[in-house]
Amino acid sequence: MKVLVVGANGQIGKHVVSLIQDSEGLEARAMIRKEEQAASFENLGAETAVVDLEDDIKTISKAAEGVDAVVFTAGSGPNTGKDKTILIDLDGAVKTMEAAKAAGVKRFVLISSFDTRREAIQAASESFAPYVAAKHYADEWLKRADLDYTIIHPGRLTNDKGKGQVHAAVEVERNEIPREDVAAVIVASLENEASIGKEFQVVTGNTKIEEAVASI
Amino acid sequence: MKVLVVGANGQIGKHVVSLIQDSEGLEARAMIRKEEQAASFENLGAETAVVDLEDDIKTISKAAEGVDAVVFTAGSGPNTGKDKTILIDLDGAVKTMEAAKAAGVKRFVLISSFDTRREAIQAASESFAPYVAAKHYADEWLKRADLDYTIIHPGRLTNDKGKGQVHAAVEVERNEIPREDVAAVIVASLENEASIGKEFQVVTGNTKIEEAVASI
Numbered sequence: 001m002k003v004l005v006v007g008a009n010g011q012i013g014k015h016v017v018s019l020i021q022d023s024e025g026l027e028a029r030a031m032i033r034k035e036e037q038a039a040s041f042e043n044l045g046a047e048t049a050v051v052d053l054e055d056d057i058k059t060i061s062k063a064a065e066g067v068d069a070v071v072f073t074a075g076s077g078p079n080t081g082k083d084k085t086i087l088i089d090l091d092g093a094v095k096t097m098e099a100a101k102a103a104g105v106k107r108f109v110l111i112s113s114f115d116t117r118r119e120a121i122q123a124a125s126e127s128f129a130p131y132v133a134a135k136h137y138a139d140e141w142l143k144r145a146d147l148d149y150t151i152i153h154p155g156r157l158t159n160d161k162g163k164g165q166v167h168a169a170v171e172v173e174r175n176e177i178p179r180e181d182v183a184a185v186i187v188a189s190l191e192n193e194a195s196i197g198k199e200f201q202v203v204t205g206n207t208k209i210e211e212a213v214a215s216i
Numbered sequence: 217m218k219v220l221v222v223g224a225n226g227q228i229g230k231h232v233v234s235l236i237q238d239s240e241g242l243e244a245r246a247m248i249r250k251e252e253q254a255a256s257f258e259n260l261g262a263e264t265a266v267v268d269l270e271d272d273i274k275t276i277s278k279a280a281e282g283v284d285a286v287v288f289t290a291g292s293g294p295n296t297g298k299d300k301t302i303l304i305d306l307d308g309a310v311k312t313m314e315a316a317k318a319a320g321v322k323r324f325v326l327i328s329s330f331d332t333r334r335e336a337i338q339a340a341s342e343s344f345a346p347y348v349a350a351k352h353y354a355d356e357w358l359k360r361a362d363l364d365y366t367i368i369h370p371g372r373l374t375n376d377k378g379k380g381q382v383h384a385a386v387e388v389e390r391n392e393i394p395r396e397d398v399a400a401v402i403v404a405s406l407e408n409e410a411s412i413g414k415e416f417q418v419v420t421g422n423t424k425i426e427e428a429v430a431s432i
Contacts, residue, residue, distance in 0.1 A: 085346075118273070119272075
């Protein structure tokens with residue numbers, strides 16, 4: 001299974017490409033914004049595709065040609081300019097969904113934020129609300145997009161070493177999770193078709209990642 | 217026919233309430249953000265409802281109870297903080313759609329911007345693109361919302377006195393249009409069910425507004 005990793009140069013994305021290249025049955029194509037980011041992925045034996053998420057669907061679609069799944073883990077982050085929030089976190093995600101469809105790719109794994117329900121937009125601080133709204137609409141769009149989706153809602157991200165154990169369910173108590181474990185949850189989702197059509201929150205816990213994903 | 221005008225205190229909204237109150241068969245309920253904006257609408261004999269578009273769907277829904285149609289002409293404008301663009305132009309519009317449905321109101325007229333196609337997001341300047349994207353997704357959401365919609369895409373808005381004559385079609389050449397004429401196009405759309413399920417661009421032209429709307 002070949003997987004296009006959108007946002008490969010991000011903090012989660014780098015772990016995802018690395019885990020995919022270490023896996024048995026998966027191969028990564030790292031979608032990156034700049035040519036100079038390519039070398040580190042090529043060193044892992046991964047393919048690369050240089051595309052900007054502000055490019056059009058056709059350009060993104062070319063990067064998705066011949067893959068079996070797309071992982072979207074790009075993000076402007078909550079602290080970039082607000083102008084990028086809607087263009088990357090919402091429009092970039094939706095364009096990638098349309099690009100996947102255009103390339104005939106059905107499987108789509110989206111990394112969302114912990115709580116993207118309507119109530120969470122309302123409850124968010126003024127500076128965080130636009131980010132939650134962008135994530136909310138990206139998630140809602142994917143659920144209506146006729147793709148084999150999985151939406152992952154990780155808790156507060158840390159750079160701790162992965163623990164390999166998580167708690168995953170439709171709703172869990174808010175907690176931390178290392179980015180490395182989020183990447184492992186992504187790979188476990190790709191490897192388990194039972195995650196298709198599901199969305200779940202995930203934080204550090206007591207269940208092995210493969211088991212946690214299988215039990216969703 | 218009673219019409220909830222969302223964004224009544226805006227430049228187009230004021231014209232809409234005034235034209236509705238002058239019409240034969242329509243009555244307005246002006247949805248406004250602040251109590252002190254109520255007097256001018258009450259002087260026109262219009263009802264008022266004080267609701268903030270950042271309130272929840274339930275609150276907006278109460279304002280829509282008992283009306284036959286909703287006109288959404290609120291907007292953060294292209295020059296407000298980018299954080300408001302997604303919260304008002306997209307999320308405010310979508311919450312109003314959901315509120316209309318919750319209140320059992322089927323008819324929904326949305327005032328969009330001139331060109332909200334995907335290509336227009338791409339073509340827009342960096343500072344304008346987030347606004348176009350928010351409008352794009354609001355339009356797309358409405359088309360999928362199971363409401364009796366009309367989406368109006370006016371040209372460059374001016375404060376000139378209304379001319380009463382426009383050119384309206386799916387695509388027209390970009391040009392100006394007085395806000396007063398946009399308001400008249402809204403009222404003509406409310407009065408003509410042939411506009412249901414349609415979206416059109418409109419600029420100053422040579423056809424009487426009622427005829428132009430009827431010919432869409």
